[in-house]
Amino acid sequence: MAQIELKEVTKHFGANVALNGLSLNVADGEFFVLLGPTGAGKTTTLRTIAGLEKPTSGDVLIAGEDVRDQTAAERDVALVFQYYSLYPRYTVRDNLAFPLRSSIRRMADDEIASRIAWASKLLRIEHLLDRKTDRLSGGEMQRVSIGRAIVREPRAFLMDEPLSNLDAKLREALRGELKNLQKRLKSTFLFVTHDQIEALSMGDRIGVMLNGTVMQVGTPNEIYSRPNSIFVAGFVGTPSMSFIPAEVMGGQLSVLGRKLNVNLAKGMTQVRAQIGLRAEDVVIGEKLHHSGVIHEVENFGVEKIVTLRWADHLIRAALPASVSTPVGDKVTFDFRPGKVHCFDATSGRRINAEG
Amino acid sequence: MAEIVLRDIEKYFGDVYVIRKLNLTIKHGEFVVLLGPSGCGKTTTLRAIAGLEDITAGDILIDGKPVQQLVPGDRDIAFVFQLFALYPHLTAHDNIAFPLRATRERPEEVTAKVAAVAKSLQIEHLMSKRPSSLSGGDMQRVAIGRALVRRPKAMLMDEPIGALDAKLREEMRVELKRLHVENHSTTIYVTHDQVEAMALADRVAIMNEGVLQQVGTPDEVYNNPANLFVAQFVGSPVMNIVPARLSSLRGKASLALGTAVSGFDVPTDFAQQIERAGGDPGAVLLGIRPEGVVLTDGKAKTGLSATVQLIEPLGSHDIVDLDFGGTVLRARTASGRLANIGDKVSATLDSAHIRLFDPQSSNSFQVEFGNGAD
Numbered sequence: 254m255a256q257i258e259l260k261e262v263t264k265h266f267g268a269n270v271a272l273n274g275l276s277l278n279v280a281d282g283e284f285f286v287l288l289g290p291t292g293a294g295k296t297t298t299l300r301t302i303a304g305l306e307k308p309t310s311g312d313v314l315i316a317g318e319d320v321r322d323q324t325a326a327e328r329d330v331a332l333v334f335q336y337y338s339l340y341p342r343y344t345v346r347d348n349l350a351f352p353l354r355s356s357i358r359r360m361a362d363d364e365i366a367s368r369i370a371w372a373s374k375l376l377r378i379e380h381l382l383d384r385k386t387d388r389l390s391g392g393e394m395q396r397v398s399i400g401r402a403i404v405r406e407p408r409a410f411l412m413d414e415p416l417s418n419l420d421a422k423l424r425e426a427l428r429g430e431l432k433n434l435q436k437r438l439k440s441t442f443l444f445v446t447h448d449q450i451e452a453l454s455m456g457d458r459i460g461v462m463l464n465g466t467v468m469q470v471g472t473p474n475e476i477y478s479r480p481n482s483i484f485v486a487g488f489v490g491t492p493s494m495s496f497i498p499a500e501v502m503g504g505q506l507s508v509l510g511r512k513l514n515v516n517l518a519k520g521m522t523q524v525r526a527q528i529g530l531r532a533e534d535v536v537i538g539e540k541l542h543h544s545g546v547i548h549e550v551e552n553f554g555v556e557k558i559v560t561l562r563w564a565d566h567l568i569r570a571a572l573p574a575s576v577s578t579p580v581g582d583k584v585t586f587d588f589r590p591g592k593v594h595c596f597d598a599t600s601g602r603r604i605n606a607e608g
Numbered sequence: 609m610a611e612i613v614l615r616d617i618e619k620y621f622g623d624v625y626v627i628r629k630l631n632l633t634i635k636h637g638e639f640v641v642l643l644g645p646s647g648c649g650k651t652t653t654l655r656a657i658a659g660l661e662d663i664t665a666g667d668i669l670i671d672g673k674p675v676q677q678l679v680p681g682d683r684d685i686a687f688v689f690q691l692f693a694l695y696p697h698l699t700a701h702d703n704i705a706f707p708l709r710a711t712r713e714r715p716e717e718v719t720a721k722v723a724a725v726a727k728s729l730q731i732e733h734l735m736s737k738r739p740s741s742l743s744g745g746d747m748q749r750v751a752i753g754r755a756l757v758r759r760p761k762a763m764l765m766d767e768p769i770g771a772l773d774a775k776l777r778e779e780m781r782v783e784l785k786r787l788h789v790e791n792h793s794t795t796i797y798v799t800h801d802q803v804e805a806m807a808l809a810d811r812v813a814i815m816n817e818g819v820l821q822q823v824g825t826p827d828e829v830y831n832n833p834a835n836l837f838v839a840q841f842v843g844s845p846v847m848n849i850v851p852a853r854l855s856s857l858r859g860k861a862s863l864a865l866g867t868a869v870s871g872f873d874v875p876t877d878f879a880q881q882i883e884r885a886g887g888d889p890g891a892v893l894l895g896i897r898p899e900g901v902v903l904t905d906g907k908a909k910t911g912l913s914a915t916v917q918l919i920e921p922l923g924s925h926d927i928v929d930l931d932f933g934g935t936v937l938r939a940r941t942a943s944g945r946l947a948n949i950g951d952k953v954s955a956t957l958d959s960a961h962i963r964l965f966d967p968q969s970s971n972s973f974q975v976e977f978g979n980g981a982d
Contacts, residue, residue, distance in 0.1 A: 422840060425845055429920070454921060477923040491774075491778070532924070551782070554830030554831070555830075
């Protein structure tokens, strides 16, 4: 059990800046997700905490203690990777016992046996204990990898895209399992992914990363409902948010020459803006404020995503699958009140007043 | 435009039977997606149509003519791969123009054709660039442009956007569909991604282990999966599949989960429909999508009590695991509707969403709500 803190951490690889003054605070017992595109610095952050990379500058603290001079083993955190690193010729039981037999631990045999029993029950791999690991499915292998991390009872778990090599169905099942596991262990999980669905569904809090810094930290609901920048707004949510150029003049927002009633932050009198709309906040109906043409329809079973052409812009709306929507039809639409996201077009920052 | 007919196609790689008696007709101008997990035979099928792979038995007909004896170049079909096969030393313009070299068309005609394709793909500003200075999405646009420029009878695409990142994939999906609507070329598209299949296809053909499982519109395969494989391959989150039992008492029918005693109210004719299909109503598999599991406000007498086990917020909605006395069903609920793990709630099943499967054959009983005398 441990709190993890990064203070102004910078990491250079030659001329490349991988981490750029990154500060982060993961609470004890929290499921924290680092979310971002490839190259954002997520994995470097994990490796720096684990002690596999040395920061160029800045501090890493685990349970309040500066770990600068500690080796990876001394930090007592467990890493789980995307590719399971198991010993192929050994049984699941041997693979689980291995980290406990290390000379630093000198654990008694009956203690090892009881930890293996506990971990294999928790992960539902008891029936696999005597099987060789090359005879396991991908999902089973990833469970054993996680088992190998938890038998040690480390202070924290660092997970680097552990689900991304699994097929969609298994990924979905393991998502729930991992979250349940964390709740039961009550230990600190730092989980890295580029998949925003994993982040939203699993995280107590999410840190969205780009270019070596954290853009926003918040609960899944905060990140989804009040993104602080165009980047976060566009990266989180499927289908992705639609953006339309707009402008603020005299404190009034207008889009395509039409005024929109939006509560803007103080001091926003004149600025080039972008509005962002989530598909579920665009309502298609009769005699509404705006009119457009149906450009494209994608049927996802439970709902349809309709792309509307509004003047020169495309905007997506979510509709029940049962509604008929022929391509080329003219429709009218409006936005749910309070659900129009506004950003400064130049800085990308959110300019809504938060109520 | 072309109609493509696959008749009793079989293919062996050595002893491995990769395509098993495949029959499929792709109509003029239709967009058909071959969907399945890796190793299901979808790419082999596509390559066989293109002429890149011989088939062991069966017939491939394009516009009614068998094409097995024709080399790929004579089949008048364009192929787009997952990995953009562009000539690195040629500009985007020359890459797109390349297939026209062999046709001996006049230069101004070639230029006009390339320009038209570039316009429809919105890559006119990239025409003088070489592939190395293009992004992944733009490279794939150029590759698609090269396939389109010949105006082939049919387009075959093998995971053409699989290598792109999520956001770009979403954009390219809309573009591909718009291109299809404009050009109306017969298209066969291979993917393992059910979201892509649902979004793009006029009809989806789902394959597993070399066997065609079901062919239907996105609506049909989503709402009426033919068997358990289709039910669980299409849709995210996955359809709930749990053992269940139909029983009736004093003229009321109920569907109990697992070994539970009390069940959900269901139409009385469900049991008869299953018996008519040769099944045992006392041992079925219930298939229900998360949107078919509906929370009741507790005051209504319908519904069973359940415990909230896990909440997955997905932004626009939540997916909640509800434990009905040992059997878990996932429900789709409004964002934030349920907030605490361990809470007791009451929920029911929307009869129109109930699908029942035969545990022996794994096929759907095709039980329909409102079918027959209730």
